[in-house]
Amino acid sequence: VSAGSIFDAYWAKHSERFLDEWRDFLRFPSVSAAPAHEADCSACAQWLGRHLREIGFQAEVMPTVGKPLVFAERRGEAGAPVVLFYGHYDVQPEDPLELWQSPPFDPVVRDGRMYARGAEDNKGQVLFFLKALETLVRTDSLRATVRILIEGEEESGSRGIAAMIPALRDRLRADLLMVSDTSMAESGAGAIIMGLRGILSFSIRLRGPSHDLHSGLHGGVAPNPAQGIGRLIASLHRSDGLIAVEDFYRDVLEPREEEKRLAGDPPFDPAAYRAATGVDPLGGEPGFPPPERLGFRPSIDVNGVHSGFGGQGTKTIIPAEAIAKITARIVPNQDPAWCRDAILRHLRAQTPPGLSLDVEQASIGGPGFRLDPRAPALRRAKEILDGLTGKPTAYIWEGASVPVVAALWKQSGAQPLLVGFGREEDRIHAPNESFSIEQFRLGYRYCVEMLRGLAPA
Amino acid sequence: VSAGSIFDAYWAKHSERFLDEWRDFLRFPSVSAAPAHEADCSACAQWLGRHLREIGFQAEVMPTVGKPLVFAERRGEAGAPVVLFYGHYDVQPEDPLELWQSPPFDPVVRDGRMYARGAEDNKGQVLFFLKALETLVRTDSLRATVRILIEGEEESGSRGIAAMIPALRDRLRADLLMVSDTSMAESGAGAIIMGLRGILSFSIRLRGPSHDLHSGLHGGVAPNPAQGIGRLIASLHRSDGLIAVEDFYRDVLEPREEEKRLAGDPPFDPAAYRAATGVDPLGGEPGFPPPERLGFRPSIDVNGVHSGFGGQGTKTIIPAEAIAKITARIVPNQDPAWCRDAILRHLRAQTPPGLSLDVEQASIGGPGFRLDPRAPALRRAKEILDGLTGKPTAYIWEGASVPVVAALWKQSGAQPLLVGFGREEDRIHAPNESFSIEQFRLGYRYCVEMLRGLAPA
Numbered sequence A, B: 001v002s003a004g005s006i007f008d009a010y011w012a013k014h015s016e017r018f019l020d021e022w023r024d025f026l027r028f029p030s031v032s033a034a035p036a037h038e039a040d041c042s043a044c045a046q047w048l049g050r051h052l053r054e055i056g057f058q059a060e061v062m063p064t065v066g067k068p069l070v071f072a073e074r075r076g077e078a079g080a081p082v083v084l085f086y087g088h089y090d091v092q093p094e095d096p097l098e099l100w101q102s103p104p105f106d107p108v109v110r111d112g113r114m115y116a117r118g119a120e121d122n123k124g125q126v127l128f129f130l131k132a133l134e135t136l137v138r139t140d141s142l143r144a145t146v147r148i149l150i151e152g153e154e155e156s157g158s159r160g161i162a163a164m165i166p167a168l169r170d171r172l173r174a175d176l177l178m179v180s181d182t183s184m185a186e187s188g189a190g191a192i193i194m195g196l197r198g199i200l201s202f203s204i205r206l207r208g209p210s211h212d213l214h215s216g217l218h219g220g221v222a223p224n225p226a227q228g229i230g231r232l233i234a235s236l237h238r239s240d241g242l243i244a245v246e247d248f249y250r251d252v253l254e255p256r257e258e259e260k261r262l263a264g265d266p267p268f269d270p271a272a273y274r275a276a277t278g279v280d281p282l283g284g285e286p287g288f289p290p291p292e293r294l295g296f297r298p299s300i301d302v303n304g305v306h307s308g309f310g311g312q313g314t315k316t317i318i319p320a321e322a323i324a325k326i327t328a329r330i331v332p333n334q335d336p337a338w339c340r341d342a343i344l345r346h347l348r349a350q351t352p353p354g355l356s357l358d359v360e361q362a363s364i365g366g367p368g369f370r371l372d373p374r375a376p377a378l379r380r381a382k383e384i385l386d387g388l389t390g391k392p393t394a395y396i397w398e399g400a401s402v403p404v405v406a407a408l409w410k411q412s413g414a415q416p417l418l419v420g421f422g423r424e425e426d427r428i429h430a431p432n433e434s435f436s437i438e439q440f441r442l443g444y445r446y447c448v449e450m451l452r453g454l455a456p457a
Helices: A003-027 A035-054 A123-138 A159-164 A225-235 A257-263 A270-277 A290-296 A336-350 A376-389 A403-412 A437-452 B003-027 B035-054 B123-138 B159-164 B225-235 B257-263 B270-277 B290-296 B336-350 B376-389 B403-412 B437-452
Strands: A058-062 A069-074 A082-088 A108-110 A113-115 A145-151 A176-179 A191-196 A198-207 A299-308 A321-330 A356-366 A394-397 A415-419 A434-436 B058-062 B069-074 B082-088 B108-110 B113-115 B145-151 B176-179 B191-196 B198-207 B299-308 B321-330 B356-366 B394-397 B415-419 B434-436
Touching: A003 A035, A003 A113, A003 A123, A003 A437, A035 A058, A035 A069, A035 A145, A069 A159, A082 A123, A082 A403, A113 A437, A123 A437, A145 A159, A159 A403, A176 A403, A191 A257, A191 A290, A191 A376, A198 A225, A198 A336, A198 A403, A225 A299, A225 A321, A225 A336, A225 B225, A225 B299, A257 A290, A257 A394, A290 A394, A299 B225, A321 A336, A336 A356, A356 A403, A376 A415, A376 A437, A403 A415, A434 A437, B003 B035, B003 B113, B003 B123, B003 B437, B035 B058, B035 B069, B035 B145, B069 B159, B082 B123, B082 B403, B113 B437, B123 B437, B145 B159, B159 B403, B176 B403, B191 B257, B191 B290, B191 B376, B198 B225, B198 B336, B198 B403, B225 B299, B225 B321, B225 B336, B257 B290, B257 B394, B290 B394, B321 B336, B336 B356, B356 B403, B376 B415, B376 B437, B403 B415, B434 B437
Parallel strands: A082 A145, A082 A176, A176 A415, A191 A394, B082 B145, B082 B176, B176 B415, B191 B394
Antiparallel strands: A058 A069, A069 A145, A108 A113, A113 A434, A191 A415, A198 A321, A198 A356, A299 A321, A299 B299, B058 B069, B069 B145, B108 B113, B113 B434, B191 B415, B198 B321, B198 B356, B299 B321
16 A cells, blocks of 8 residues: 555544544633633643643643643654644634524534634644644654644733743754644645744824813914824825835845745736725835735834724814824844834834824834745645645745744744645634634645655755 | 992802802703713703793793704893803713713812813803893893803804804894803913904714725735825824915915014913923914914814724734814914815825725814904903903913804804903813812903993993
8 A cells, every 4th residue: 555545544544533632622712812711721731731642742731921831742763854833722712602603612513614713723723733643653654853832822912932932942943843824825725835024013102282182272382192193104104105214124135036926826816805805905015016015025004093082073172192003014134123123213203393202012023034935845845735735836925923933933943834724714713713624634634744754864 | 339349249149059050050961962962952951041031031942953052132221232142051072081080960169160071161151151140130230131142062063053043143133242162361361362263173084994904914915094094194284384285374364463462462481381281382383473373373183083903912903994083273364165175175185095085074163253452342351351350461362263153243243252261270171171160250250340331322
């Protein structure tokens, strides 16, 4: 029999049990944002620890400043590559509960799909990795050393793991960093994430009068924080959409020709974008098509602005203050601390006379990174995905940020390999989240193939 | 006994009851901007009608297209001057409620000050006029005919009274239009308002994506309404503080030399301004001192702006929409409709690509006006105020707007006489609004003196 058949046989024999274990995993209401679910998160972490031991790992459930962190390891052959896997066992809140067709923490299979909160994000995608490991261990096919980190706060800031990473440094060294927390291409082809942007977060407050002033008695004399915040926000970009912070593009690298070609395949579809979002893709810089703007260009985004009156009718005030929430997405080769400081210098310099700026938050989520499509692990992943889906795998330079991935990449020195099997219809973060058994099987097969190929040089 | 003593005795005997009546008046949460307070506004108008009848007036509570209008009249001696008094019983919204030291509609006296929404603006200043009338009627000292109009929508556009003024025309003819909805000089001297600015009100909504988008997956591609509203707000002014709306200053008249002299006396005190407001007077145009900016120059003021996230921490969204509340103050000789249209043209032209602008309100409160300091009624008021305060009365070209005053002035043919007793510390329109009993008494004495002097020629 061929190697493929061994694993097909293992799936055929054990997949019903895999579904049972998946249901067990999903029954924990491990909502990290909800203090009421503290004990459920711990119980879920303990379940993972036991499960990892059962499949041949040394596993610890580590307390952190936040939710417990699951760390596990299985040593492979001397000189074999080291894989670090990162995932999370926490889930988004389940509300609005009334929109669920079956209870979010009572998993059921309907029409070949597992319905439950976390079915995809990230319990489904964590479990197919563990089941691939089980398969390789039990069939004596795993030669690599595998290290596993599964955190419990990805949906609410990753505080615990972030604080633990420096202490775990020596146990995180790896050659390959595998993560499955992303999606396939819309066509159903596999997708390899070629980069993520870093993120900086700012919360600012612009103070003016000691109390709201009458806008008739003071209009044209008292400095107005609502106008000031408008000026500050407007000052962040030039009229052509470029970021106006001095030297902000200093360290930004242009996409290479090959990256441009891969990022533009399949071609960006403006009509589909409009149908999905309700807007034309007219934000940001001209001169770069949307996939390149997302993947290779920094952005500064105002997430919220609030000042003064917002009700019905008219209230003739000059508000006492204004707040804005701002995030910046930064790209590889931009230094997060330099970028943060440049934005703060800009905000301070642009604060209108008579108003005072309080910076209440200016935090660094992490740097951006960009992978080389020629890296051997990425080529191997592409071959596997091409074969499994029968379609040419897409290379996606993501605009989003997974701050922990950047930190693990830096700390482990590993080649990141971000391949997930989500689809739009999974409705992650929404009611009736689900993940099809076919997607689970695809992920499982991808992990089996990827891991069994890792042997001593 | 001198006449003064009669009125002093009346005050001494009845002022405790005046305070009780003031509290009764303040307990009505007559917030005209809030549809939920519709019935409270009507109840407040009915209370005023009864009160006016009790002090010897014929009073009607008239339905309007908006809130009820209180009209009352007491005929005086044949050939005696006719006084038209205008005031309002509606108040500003009370929010933010959490900043009030005592509930806004549960009036209390602390340290000689009445605390409640409307304590000054305008219930306190309406009531001292009514109490002066009561005093004159009960002491048989009133010879003038007095007509009274108290509306319920001054804080939200004066729609009802504006629609009624043409129909009431014959009942509004008067020689003197008395209004107390303004403030004293900072020194504690009396102040005669020599002009008011007109007002235009705008409520705009900037729409972007059909739902909040993930700012990582869309930052730099989707147009951002929070950024767009910042650009729109910033676009209203040039960096030197001048209004950037095209031709906006076209019809603005420069102050005359005598006006500049009177407006600058007493000289503006930047330190006192800072102490009272918490800011330096650095808003608006350079080249005109603050009193001239308020009295003779238009302004555009953002009263509120709201979009997206405003909570703790970070929420990585591109908000679906943004709103802004904007008012413009216009000066005599500026045409309100032309100014409104110019601002709308500007907002439409400046709307960033990819976003759409909804103008939800663009209403005209009224034009600005300017008085002649040599008018006899103004001279008489100055003598009374000089005597009551012991300080030289100030002539103030006010930055605020009492939209209906311009219309009543036109319709009644009367000489406007705007003398109010507000102080900065009253914090009108803000939490913890108050009015001191001493300010109330001063206003009462001024009204007594002004009205008792009006006799047949």
